[in-house]
Structures are given as C-alpha cells and as structure tokens.
Amino acid sequence: MKVAIIMGSNSDWPVLEAAEKTLKEFGVETEVVVASAHRTPDVVQNFAKGARDRGVEVIIAAAGAAAHLGGFIAAFTTVPVIGIPINATPLAGMDALLSFVQMPSGVPVATMAINGAKNAALFAIQILSVKYPELVEKLAEHRATMREEVRAKGEKLASMRGVPAQEFKDLHL
Numbered sequence: 001m002k003v004a005i006i007m008g009s010n011s012d013w014p015v016l017e018a019a020e021k022t023l024k025e026f027g028v029e030t031e032v033v034v035a036s037a038h039r040t041p042d043v044v045q046n047f048a049k050g051a052r053d054r055g056v057e058v059i060i061a062a063a064g065a066a067a068h069l070g071g072f073i074a075a076f077t078t079v080p081v082i083g084i085p086i087n088a089t090p091l092a093g094m095d096a097l098l099s100f101v102q103m104p105s106g107v108p109v110a111t112m113a114i115n116g117a118k119n120a121a122l123f124a125i126q127i128l129s130v131k132y133p134e135l136v137e138k139l140a141e142h143r144a145t146m147r148e149e150v151r152a153k154g155e156k157l158a159s160m161r162g163v164p165a166q167e168f169k170d171l172h173l
Helices: 010-025 041-050 069-074 094-101 117-129 134-161 165-169
Strands: 002-007 029-034 056-064 081-086
Touching: 002 010, 002 041, 002 069, 002 117, 010 029, 010 056, 010 081, 010 117, 041 069, 056 069, 056 094, 056 117, 069 081, 069 094, 081 094, 081 117, 117 134
Parallel strands: 002 029, 002 056, 056 081
Antiparallel strands: none
C-alpha cells in the first residue's frame, strides 16, 4: 500500500511532514515529490499518469495560491486525489481552499482544511482500509487513543477547576 504526497514547492513540507508521519505510523509506504502544475507541468502529468503503475493507491496533493496541482493531477489519473490547500499567501489559504473545492464536475478532488495534512493522511488510510483490513483495526486503535486523550484532558480540567473527576467520567460512557 502506497500513498504519494506531492507539493508544488518544498516550502510546503513543514505542513506535509505531518501527513507522511501519520502514514508511516500506520505502516503505509510514501512517495514524496515536489513538482509544479505551472512550472513543471510535464513532470506532474507523468507523475499522475504513472501513479497506478508505481503502486500508488491514493495521492495527496498540496498547493497554495491558485492551487491547481490537485485538479491537474486528477485530470490525468483515476487514483483518488486528496487536496490540501496551503496557507501561502496574504489570503491565508482561502484562495487555495476555493481552488480545490471548485473542481469541475467529473474531475473530483477530496479537499481537506487549510494545512490539513494529518486529516488528509487519515482519509487516505480510510480509503486504503477498504482493501487492507489491517488498517481498520489500526484506525479503531487510533480513535480509541484520541478518546483517551480527550478524557484525560477533561479530567485535568476538572481537577484544575476543583470538580470531582468522577463527575466528568460519568459523561464518557
């Protein structure tokens, strides 16, 4: 199982590093590429057309500003594409978000929140879990861990406020 992560510039890596980390924690192989829909369109086209042959089952594409990368890739492959709008302009990523969510009918790109790399990775893992049942259990464990983290934070807040922890626990059945 492999997910490709592609970004228009290496300046996007600080955001996307969380996606690669999450994918690796779930045992998913990654391919990381820097290529621009505008500056290296031939590279992006070849990347997209050859993705399936390289074993890529999901593509995470991140871009800021005009954010054409995800849609450009989706035009050349049937591999699912997940877009991450990057906060890279004075518009704080809203320009990229609108570019991703306004794809024309027939060329879909699933779109995450601005800088939403971790959710993009988790969504890619959910897509892969349809084919790889071992990921289903890992996703369940991940959610259980999140629940425990929230419970612990609630207990900490209750303690800080002087409220008995048991009152908070009763809310989490």
